[in-house]
Amino acid sequence: xxxxxxxxxxxxxxxxxxxxxxxxxFVSRNLNKNIIVYDVNLKNGKLDTDKPLHPYxxxxxxxxxxxxxxxxxxxxxxYGYSVEEEGDNEAYVRxxxxxxxxxxxxxxxxxxxxxxxxxxxxxxxxxxxAHCPSRTSCDYLILKGKSTADGKEExxxxx
Numbered sequence: 278x279x280x281x282x283x284x285x286x287x288x289x290x291x292x293x294x295x296x297x298x299x300x301x302x303f304v305s306r307n308l309n310k311n312i313i314v315y316d317v318n319l320k321n322g323k324l325d326t327d328k329p330l331h332p333y334x335x336x337x338x339x340x341x342x343x344x345x346x347x348x349x350x351x352x353x354x355x356y357g358y359s360v361e362e363e364g365d366n367e368a369y370v371r372x373x374x375x376x377x378x379x380x381x382x383x384x385x386x387x388x389x390x391x392x393x394x395x396x397x398x399x400x401x402x403x404x405x406x407a408h409c410p411s412r413t414s415c416d417y418l419i420l421k422g423k424s425t426a427d428g429k430e431e432x433x434x435x436x
Contacts, residue, residue, distance in 0.1 A: 301330060301382065301391040302402045302422075304356065304374070308409055310337040313347070313356045317382065317389040324389075326363040329370060329382045332356050374407065375418055375435065385425075395420045395431040 299316040306312075315332045318325045332352070334345040347356055355374055362369040367383040380402060381392040391402040400422035409415045421432045 299389065301389060302404055303335070304405045304407060306407045306409055308412065311335065312337065315391070324366045324368060324382065324384075326366075326368045327360065329360065329368040330358060332358070372405075374405070374415070375420075377435070378420075392425065393420070393422070395422050395433045398431055399425045400431050401425060 299319075301315045301317055303315065304313040312335045313332055314335050315330045318328050318331045332347055334347065336343045336345060351357070353373070357373045358370040358380075359373075360368055361371050361379055367381060369379045369381050371379050378393050383390065383392065385392075385401070392399060393402050394400065395402075402420065402422045404421040406419040406421070407415050408417050408419075417434055417436050419432055419434050421430070423429065424431055
């Protein structure tokens, strides 16, 4: 436990930098070190508005680190999403894990991002932490991101 904070910080760095050009955000959990990453899904250089995100496992507990697709059940019940609205090179999605807020997938300053509200502020979503007592239930989520107005870090605990 002595090095847990350092290890967790390193995992977050890996999640944010590895293949980060297309990374929108990731989901970490208390159950293990594995994360679910959400990369932008492009078709001919434009946002694929039918499937704007590609969620998949980043298995940090395996050696070497591997990736893997979500199962059907994981996509439908926990880590998938539905497209609510489509626009010109943007899409609004609702995550299965937290349906109360939409995430706008769009390009800002040349980078693909997910925009949502955290603490009633428009933010670029960077991480969702899920506190789960078991593999089938979740107590709460912590949404993390950066304010689009001032760039300050924001986080909000939601149930």
